[in-house]
Amino acid sequence: MSWDIKKRDWSGTIVTISTAIFAFVSIVSVFISVTTWQTQREAARPYFTFKESPSIHLTDELSFEFKFNNVGTHPATNLSSKTIVFDENLLQEPILVDDYTVVNDIPRDTTTSLLLSIKSTHFLQTDFKPQFLVICLSYADPITRKAYIQTIYTKWAGVISQKPQPIIHVEASEKQKILNYLKSHHLLESTQKNG
Numbered sequence: 001m002s003w004d005i006k007k008r009d010w011s012g013t014i015v016t017i018s019t020a021i022f023a024f025v026s027i028v029s030v031f032i033s034v035t036t037w038q039t040q041r042e043a044a045r046p047y048f049t050f051k052e053s054p055s056i057h058l059t060d061e062l063s064f065e066f067k068f069n070n071v072g073t074h075p076a077t078n079l080s081s082k083t084i085v086f087d088e089n090l091l092q093e094p095i096l097v098d099d100y101t102v103v104n105d106i107p108r109d110t111t112t113s114l115l116l117s118i119k120s121t122h123f124l125q126t127d128f129k130p131q132f133l134v135i136c137l138s139y140a141d142p143i144t145r146k147a148y149i150q151t152i153y154t155k156w157a158g159v160i161s162q163k164p165q166p167i168i169h170v171e172a173s174e175k176q177k178i179l180n181y182l183k184s185h186h187l188l189e190s191t192q193k194n195g
Contacts, residue, residue, distance in 0.1 A: 045074055046076035048137055062117070064156075077105045083114070084136075090180075105142070129158050130155060
């Protein structure tokens with residue numbers, strides 16, 4: 001009789017341990033599945049990159065054209081931008097603060113343009129100092145219903161011998177100086193979230 005009780009105790013213990021291991025493996029599997037699903041959803045979010053180098057035109061005004069391409073899987077809705085242009089010496093007020101909103105959705109692999117025009121006789125001079133151009137894009141993902149802010153830091157090399165120079169990306173060492181400038185001019189609110 002005692003042998004049967006011991007046998008049943010061992011059987012019950014083995015079943016209990018097996019059930020606990022199975023439950024633990026199931027919980028870990030669910031956690032991995034949820035994490036993978038969230039990662040895939042985040043990877044599918046809308047995200048904008050330059051389609052090509054920005055174009056610069058200098059006539060009686062200075063104009064820039066930025067072409068952004070949605071490289072994410074999901075479309076972008078409610079796309080708006082705030083562009084701030086200011087001298088690289090960081091001492092003057094911005095020469096341009098421009099807000100722009102796109103009405104239509106921007107599906108995957110679709111390009112949208114941002115046009116900026118600055119009217120000034122200073123650009124007709126032989127030389128014009130380099131300028132920082134900070135572009136803050138905000139948009140939403142209609143599938144996940146999440147909002148995103150994407151800030152792009154660029155630098156325009158100015159005008160040399162009446163020839164407009166190219167736009168390049170800002171060096172990492174310049175970013176904090178730019179953020180300090182934006183904060184001191186109360187322009188930081190829209191650009192600090194994704195810095």
